[in-house]
Amino acid sequence: MASLVALAALIVFGWSCAEAGTGLVVGRVEGFEGGPADYRVLRDGRPIPVDFFLELFDGDEISVLHDSHRIRLDLYYGDGRLVEWGKRQGPLVVRAGAVPTVGMNFRRWAWSWFAQAREENSISVHVRGAGGVVPLSLPLLSERPGRVIAGTRTLALAWYGGRPPYQVRVYQVDTQSPMLSLEKIGEVRVRSGSIALPQGAYVVEVRDADGSQVSGRFEALLKDQVPADPAELSQSRLPDPVRNTMVAVWLASRGNGAWVLEAYQRVVPLAASYYPAGLLRDTLEQGERPASPPE
Amino acid sequence: MTRRTLRIHWRSRFVRRVAANVIVGLGLEFIFLLLQGSHLADFLEDLSLDWMIQMHSGTPPARSPAIPFTVVDIDEETYRKWGEPLLIPRDKLLRLVQFAIAGRAALVVVDVDLSRPAGVGGAQESVDVALVDYFERRSPLPEGVLDTRKGSGPTPIILVRTFRVPLSAAASSEPKDSFLDQAVSIAPDLYWAAPLFQLDRDFVVRRWRLWEATCGNKHGDVVPSIQLLVATLLLKPQNRTGGLEGVLAPFRHFACGTRSARPDHDSTAANQLRLGRVVLNVDESHLERRILYSIPWKLGPTDARPRIDIDGRPMPLLFQIPAHQIIDAPEGVAKDKMLGRVVVIGGSFLDGRDIYATPLGPMPGTFIIINAIHSLVQYGELQRPPRWVTGVVTALVIVVVSVVFAMFTSFAGTVIAGVIIILLLLPISFWLFQAGVWFEFAIPLTGVLLHHLYADVEEARRRGLRAAPDRQG
Numbered sequence: 059m060a061s062l063v064a065l066a067a068l069i070v071f072g073w074s075c076a077e078a079g080t081g082l083v084v085g086r087v088e089g090f091e092g093g094p095a096d097y098r099v100l101r102d103g104r105p106i107p108v109d110f111f112l113e114l115f116d117g118d119e120i121s122v123l124h125d126s127h128r129i130r131l132d133l134y135y136g137d138g139r140l141v142e143w144g145k146r147q148g149p150l151v152v153r154a155g156a157v158p159t160v161g162m163n164f165r166r167w168a169w170s171w172f173a174q175a176r177e178e179n180s181i182s183v184h185v186r187g188a189g190g191v192v193p194l195s196l197p198l199l200s201e202r203p204g205r206v207i208a209g210t211r212t213l214a215l216a217w218y219g220g221r222p223p224y225q226v227r228v229y230q231v232d233t234q235s236p237m238l239s240l241e242k243i244g245e246v247r248v249r250s251g252s253i254a255l256p257q258g259a260y261v262v263e264v265r266d267a268d269g270s271q272v273s274g275r276f277e278a279l280l281k282d283q284v285p286a287d288p289a290e291l292s293q294s295r296l297p298d299p300v301r302n303t304m305v306a307v308w309l310a311s312r313g314n315g316a317w318v319l320e321a322y323q324r325v326v327p328l329a330a331s332y333y334p335a336g337l338l339r340d341t342l343e344q345g346e347r348p349a350s351p352p353e
Numbered sequence: 354m355t356r357r358t359l360r361i362h363w364r365s366r367f368v369r370r371v372a373a374n375v376i377v378g379l380g381l382e383f384i385f386l387l388l389q390g391s392h393l394a395d396f397l398e399d400l401s402l403d404w405m406i407q408m409h410s411g412t413p414p415a416r417s418p419a420i421p422f423t424v425v426d427i428d429e430e431t432y433r434k435w436g437e438p439l440l441i442p443r444d445k446l447l448r449l450v451q452f453a454i455a456g457r458a459a460l461v462v463v464d465v466d467l468s469r470p471a472g473v474g475g476a477q478e479s480v481d482v483a484l485v486d487y488f489e490r491r492s493p494l495p496e497g498v499l500d501t502r503k504g505s506g507p508t509p510i511i512l513v514r515t516f517r518v519p520l521s522a523a524a525s526s527e528p529k530d531s532f533l534d535q536a537v538s539i540a541p542d543l544y545w546a547a548p549l550f551q552l553d554r555d556f557v558v559r560r561w562r563l564w565e566a567t568c569g570n571k572h573g574d575v576v577p578s579i580q581l582l583v584a585t586l587l588l589k590p591q592n593r594t595g596g597l598e599g600v601l602a603p604f605r606h607f608a609c610g611t612r613s614a615r616p617d618h619d620s621t622a623a624n625q626l627r628l629g630r631v632v633l634n635v636d637e638s639h640l641e642r643r644i645l646y647s648i649p650w651k652l653g654p655t656d657a658r659p660r661i662d663i664d665g666r667p668m669p670l671l672f673q674i675p676a677h678q679i680i681d682a683p684e685g686v687a688k689d690k691m692l693g694r695v696v697v698i699g700g701s702f703l704d705g706r707d708i709y710a711t712p713l714g715p716m717p718g719t720f721i722i723i724n725a726i727h728s729l730v731q732y733g734e735l736q737r738p739p740r741w742v743t744g745v746v747t748a749l750v751i752v753v754v755s756v757v758f759a760m761f762t763s764f765a766g767t768v769i770a771g772v773i774i775i776l777l778l779l780p781i782s783f784w785l786f787q788a789g790v791w792f793e794f795a796i797p798l799t800g801v802l803l804h805h806l807y808a809d810v811e812e813a814r815r816r817g818l819r820a821a822p823d824r825q826g
Contacts, residue, residue, distance in 0.1 A: 082660070082667060083667070086687075088685055088687075089685070130685070132687065134669060134672060134687075134690070140678065140685070153655070154657055155652075155655050155656050155657030156655060156656060156657060157411065157412070157413060157656070157657050157658070157659045157660070158410060158411035158412055158653075158656055159412060160408050160409060160412060160783060163407060163408045163409070163410055163411075163412070164408055167404075167407060167408065179715075182703075245479065245482075247479075
C-alpha cells in the first residue's frame with residue numbers, strides 16, 4: 059500500500075500541463091435595453107463601442123451604467139449559457155475557460171482521491187402511474203344543454219378520452235332525423251361542412267371503438283337570443299382575431315356555461331392561426347371554463 | 354580471494370533470483386493468456402479503459418475535421434415550463450426540428466419516442482398530423498434519385514425507432530409501430546435508426562451496437578444504429594444509405610431466427626463495412642465496440658468546450674441550447690449554432706428517465722449518442738497493437754521487473770518497477786489511444802503487484818532461513 063501511495067505522489071507531482079488562455083472569442087452581445095451609452099465594454103483597458111452581436115473576447119469587462127437596464131450576453135464557450143447582467147451585479151469579466159487537457163484531468167483524478175467531500179446522489183424508484191384509456195366524455199356539453207345560433211353553418215364538436223376510431227351522430231330531438239353522421243374519426247374533434255341547423259333541440263352522440271357511448275344536448279336559437287357582444291369589444295379597434303377570441307371568452311362565461319358551445323364554434327376557425335384562440339379551444343375541450351362575471 | 358568468491362557468490366545468487374523472477378513473470382503472463390476473453394480479463398481491461406477515457410474527458414478531438422454538434426436539450430427548466438407533460442409536446446418538437454432545418458443543420462437526430470400518438474387513448478391529434486405533414490411534404494424527390502444525388506438535398510432527419518423486449522428469450526427485439534411509419538417510407542432523407550446500446554454487468558453503457566436485427570409480423574428487418582447511420586450519411590454522402598443498405602440486406606433473412614444468427618461470410622471484405630476512412634468489422638468484439646467517450650455532459654466551473662476550426666474560425670465543438678429558448682424566443686438563438694452541425698434533440702430532465710451511467714459519470718441519452726458518433730468518426734473501432742509488439746513489450750517488462758526485484762527489496766522493487774512501467778508504458782498507451790489503438794497497461798502493473806506479493810513471500814522465507822540457525826544456537 060505504501061508503495062502505491064509513493065507511486066501516486068510521484069506521478070501527481072511529476073506530470074502537469076495546462077492550456078493557457080488566449081485571446082479567444084467567448085461569446086457575444088445578444089441584446090440590451092436602452093442605448094449603447096448605457097453600457098461600457100473594456101478590452102485591455104480601452105473602451106469598445108457596444109453594439110448588437112458585438113463579439114466578446116477573453117478578459118473583456120462589461121459594465122452596465124444605467125440603473126434599470128440590462129444587457130443580454132451569449133457566453134457560448136462555456137456551457138452555452140445566456141446571461142442577463144445589470145448594474146447592481148457590478149462589472150462582469152468574461153472568461154473563455156480552459157479546455158481540459160489530459161494533464162488537467164490526471165491532476166483532478168489524483169486529487170479527487172484526497173477530497174473530503176462525499177458526493178451524494180439519490181434516485182427515485184417508481185414507475186409512472188398515469189396512462190390507460192381515459193373514459194369517454196363530452197365536456198363541451200357537460201353542464202346543461204348547450205346553445206348555438208340556428209341557421210346554415212358549420213358545427214364543430216370535441217370529446218375527450220375513449221379509444222379511436224370514433225362515430226359521431228347529431229339528430230333533432232323532435233324528428234329524430236340525423237343532421238350529421240360521421241364514422242372512422244381518428245381525432246378527438248371534428249368539424250362538419252356547412253349544414254342546415256333549424257331552430258330546435260338536438261342530441262349529440264359519440265361512440266368509440268370499445269362501444270362506449272356518451273351523449274349531450276344543445277339548442278339552436280335565433281341570433282337575437284344570443285347575448286349581445288359587450289360594447290367595449292364590439293366598438294374597439296382590436297384586430298379581428300383578438301376581438302373575436304375575447305368575445306368567445308366572454309360568451310363562454312355567460313349563462314353558467316350554456317354558451318360554451320357557441321363560444322367554441324367562434325374560436326375553432328381561429329385556433330390554427332392565432333395562438334390564444336388555440337389555447338382557449340383546448341381549454342374548453344378539456345372542460346375548463348372562464349370565471350363567470352358577477353351578475 | 355575472499356572478495357572474488359563473494360562476487361561470484363553474489364553474481365550466482367543474483368542470476369538465480371533473476372531467473373526465478375523471470376519464471377514467475379512468465380507464469381503470470383501464461384495465466385493472463387489463459388484468462389484472455391474471460392470476464393476477469395475483460396473487467397480489468399474495462400477498468401483501465403474507463404480510466405483512460407476519464408483522462409481524455411473534454412479534451413480537443415485528436416483528428417480533424419471533427420463533426421460539430423448541437424444539443425437541443427429539453428432540460429429540467431424546459432420540462433417545467435412546458436407543464437411537465439407525459440409525452441414531449443409534438444407541436445413544440447416540430448418547431449425545434451423546423452428551427453434546426455432553418456438553421457441549415459447538417460443532420461438532425463430526434464431522440465424522442467415517436468411511437469405513441471399524442472392524442473388521448475391513442476387518437477391522432479392535430480399536432481401529430483402536422484408532424485406527419487411536415488415530414489412528408491419536405492421537398493420530395495422523384496423515385497430513384499435517392500441513391501445517386503450528391504448530398505445537396507434536404508437535411509437528413511433521423512428518428513429513433515423504439516423496440517419492445519421480445520417475450521420469447523430466443524427471439525429478436527420487436528420494433529414498435531409509429532404514426533410516422535408511412536411518412537418515413539415515402540419521404541426522402543427521413544430515416545429510422547436504433548437508439549440501443551449495450552449495457553454491461555455493472556450497468557454502465559460502454560459499447561455501441563451496429564444495428565438491430567428485428568422481427569415484427571414475422572418479417573425480418575435490420576435497423577441501423579444512430580451512430581452508424583450518421584457516419585454513413587456524413588462520411589459517404591455521395592450514395593447516402595445505398596452502401597449501408599447493401600451491407601445490411603443479408604441480415605434481414607436471419608432476423609426472425611435467433612439473436613445470434615447471421616450470414617456466413619468467408620472473406621474478410623464481406624465482414625467489413627467501409628465508411629470513408631472508417632472500417633467496421635461486422636463480427637462483435639469486446640474491444641471494438643467500445644465508445645471512446647470524450648464529450649462530458651456537464652462542465653467544471655472553469656472549463657470550456659474544445660474549439661474546432663469551422664470556416665477558419667475557432668468554434669465550440671458542442672453547443673448546448675435549452676429547448677425553451679428556441680420555443681420562447683427563437684430570434685434570441687443565433688442560427689449559426691445550427692449551421693453545418695449534427696443537431697440532436699432530446700431530453701435530460703429527470704422524469705424522462707433517459708440518464709445512464711457511463712465512464713464519464715451519469716449522462717443523458719443525447720450525450721451517449723453524440724459520444725458514439727464522435728467516437729465512431731474520430732477513432733473508428735478501437736484496435737489492439739500487433740501481437741509481436743505486445744510480445745516484445747511483455748518480454749521486456751518481464752526482464753526489467755525481474756532484474757529490479759532481484760536487485761532491491763520488495764518495497765523498493767515495487768516502486769521502481771512501477772515507475773519504470775508507468776513512465777514507459779503509460780505515455781505509449783496515451784499516444785496510441787489517440788490513434789484509436791488500445792495498449793493495455795493494467796495487466797503489466799497487475800503483474801508487478803503480484804510479483805510484489807511473490808517477493809514478499811520470498812523475503813520472508815529467506816529471513817526465516819537466516820533466523821533458523823540463530824534460534825537453534
